[in-house]
Amino acid sequence: MRSWPVQDAKARFSELLDACVSKGPQVVTRRGTETAVLVPIDEWRRLQAAARPSLKQLLLADSARTDMLVPPRRKARRRPVTELE
Template identity: 80%
Template sequence: MSTWPVQDAKARFSEFLDACVSEGPQVVTRRSTETAVLLPIAEWRRLQVAARPSLKQLLLSDSARTDQLVPNRRQARRSQVAALG
């Protein structure tokens, strides 16, 4: 992977983008610290698919799955229930 200071990446963006497409991921640095990566779209899509858990992994996981599936219920107002009774 090539490394580009943020100033060079901004000033020569077309060249930066072409390098990404032809050579692969390009790292952007800010104050000599690696900050971001520009990836070809095919690589990004491959990573997105690989990051998703399979149905089997979801079903076998120890973490709770229903917390996100069931919306919170609003508590009944007792004053209205008492007034109706």
């Protein structure tokens, strides 16, 4: 990942965008501190799809989301019954 000072990122935004699309995520720094990352839209969508809600989000949600917390149950297998004589 290449690092871009904010002044360069502002002045050469088209170049920053082209580098992001062709080479992957690009970091923008402000006063030497990493501040933001520009990522291609396909990678952003992949990251959004893979994101799971935090425990805080689950607890504060209006509706229950138990489908994500409880694994699906398997069908019960019955044991064969033997006849008593």
